[in-house]
Amino acid sequence: MWQDVLSTLFPKRCIGCETIIPSSQLFLCERCTCNLPFAHLPLNKENFLYEKIDPTAKIEAASSLLFFKKDTLSQKLIHHLKYKNRPELGEWLAKIWFEQNRHNSALAEIESVIPVPIHSKRLKKRNYNQVSLCGRKLASLLNCEYDETTLIRIHHLESQTQSGKYERMNRMKNAFQRTNQEVKHYLLVDDVFTTGATLSSCTKELTKVEGSKVSIFALATTE
Ligand SMILES: [Zn+2]
Secondary structure, eight states: OHHHHHHHHSOOBOTTTOOBOOTTSOSSOHHHHHTOOEEEEEEESSSHHHHHSOGGGOOSEEEEEEEOOTTSHHHHHHHHHHHSSOTHHHHHHHHHHHHHHTTOGGGGGOOEEEEOOOOHHHHHHHSSOTTHHHHHHHHHHTTSEEOSSSEEEOSOOOOOTTSOHHHHHHHHTTOEEEOOOOOOEEEEEEEEESSSHHHHHHHHHHTTSTTOEEEEEEEEEOO
16 A cells, blocks of 8 residues: 555656656656667677777677767666666666677676776765676676676776876776686676776776686667
């Protein structure tokens, strides 16, 4: 009964257009679900994400689920994931990505899923790493390990949205550190791919251990 009262007082709304949705719908109304801007970039070397990564970082493959544009549905989703305490959105998007890539042989190579780490100061402020649930879900779907300890963030950087590619790359250098010498093929997971500086930096650190390989996945990417 309380559930009914609550859902009458606070009906569930679509994250995209804010219309009221039935409680059975997860995050979006049917119309917004149909309008999800899929990037159709399966995990491989044949896409612009792969090209954008610093070539000295040597990734194996790259993929993204959605195109990220300002003032669109994808921005709203990422905003809720990051700042509105909705990390379960990442879990849902991870499942969609897995379904789209299910027959891709590159997935079978992955041995461990690592979220791009956030600094402990930011973790304290936000209470969660926005891609943790996404990473955990992927690890369970890929039947492999989920690992939040091999890569840590040692430098806290302020908001970087205003800085250019080279400035970001410089600031990102040495922001991450490996904590062990395990040799694995890692799937590195981030929320938004913009310049690729963060993912390049993480990859360089992970591949410092000879034999380690890195593929990358971002929930959304700029075009
Ligand atoms: Zn909607």
